[in-house]
Amino acid sequence: MNRQSNTYTIIYSTVLVLVVGVVLSVVYQALRPKQLENIADDTKKQILASARIVPEAGQNISDLYSSYIKSSYIVNNKGEKIDPSLNAFDVNVSLEVKKPADERLLPVFECSTDKGLKYILPVYGAGLWGPIWGYIAFDSNGDTIYGAYFAHAGETPGLGAEIEKPAFQDQFEGKDIFSKNGVFQSVAVVKVGKETADQAWVHAVSGGTITSQGVQKMLFDSLEPYSAFLSSLKSETANSADDEVPVPDVQNN
């Protein structure tokens, strides 16, 4: 057969593409379950990271996760628990943030650490090049941040990508997201050298202005629907606060 003819070329490429297509779909089908497991483990690791729990090498993430996260549920923007049939872990936060606040499913993860019960809430927003997301762990008063974890899809290394480093994330520890009058105001991300008058703030990443603004917007937009839920935690702890030791002031970093 003439190998240079058009018919041969067309048949050859069709057969090649079909064979490759079949091989790739078989590989995809065979590896998919294992991959989904890895993605779930990675999410669990991120959730735990916000409560500053870092797995040791070789530790099973799922076991670690279930030993810390004792309960998880979904609330609405009035702070009421809804639909116990849905699993908080399966809520796709990137889709929820696009809905109006009163229709969102808001997952809450309760994490029992050696420093008491922490509430971990997911946040999701936009950086400069793509999505940024994270998990914020709150003390049981629903006001003070215990720890924060941020990740990004493709921010600039060395600039916007610094939000995934401890140097940025550790700043959030001890910040209150409600004003003294109990109004939700989130945490501001301000330029180094500046500060806000009555709102808690952290320093932005130098050279990562858009990403830092993205973090600020993400925190406000994602946490605001939770404000009723967090306020209810706040009033619960206020009622039982008489016998509690006052929390010492966290250093101002």
Next chain:
Amino acid sequence: MKVNKSLLPLVNPLSKDNPVIVQVLGICSALAVTAKLEPALVMTISVTAVLALANVIISLLRNTIPTSIRIIVQLVVVAALVVIVDQVLKAWNYEVSKALSVFIGLIITNCIIMGRLEAFAMSNRPWPSFLDGIGNGLGYGIILVIVAFFRELLGSGTLLGYQVIPQSWYDAGYQNNGMMILPPMALITVACIIWVHRSRNKDLQE
């Protein structure tokens, strides 16, 4: 050093005909994955696997491929292999696949692979092509590993994630060189390797 002639495709690319420091191919990925030793090793294994398999497949098909679409056929084969490597990594080493993210996909455009397919596999039998693929993959890998060794040691004070620079040095005022982590230092390290290599191989000097 005398080597069996049939093993030349395997041995030559390691030094005399090294794809990175002699042919200066595949530099882009050498910058990107060498900040740490582990991704460099995984990249080496991935590129070697893709290159050897692609070489064998193209070599087997070489008498059937229509000349007018041979580059497309090569690309389809390489792309399919790369997707398989990516999927396998996602399933078996998710951490590394996250660290390598787009660079695995970019193996497709690694000039070494297209170069070897077009220059070697299209005109040689499968066994030499296989050796050529392994040789070039390893030749690429040697350079990646050397560069990553220095960048991780000087930039992070670790090797494969284990701390090797003792704490007492840091207490005495030693600091990690943060610049080693940044891409330009990979280029400078590669240049230093080329310098040493040329000075030892006079016949390569121009």
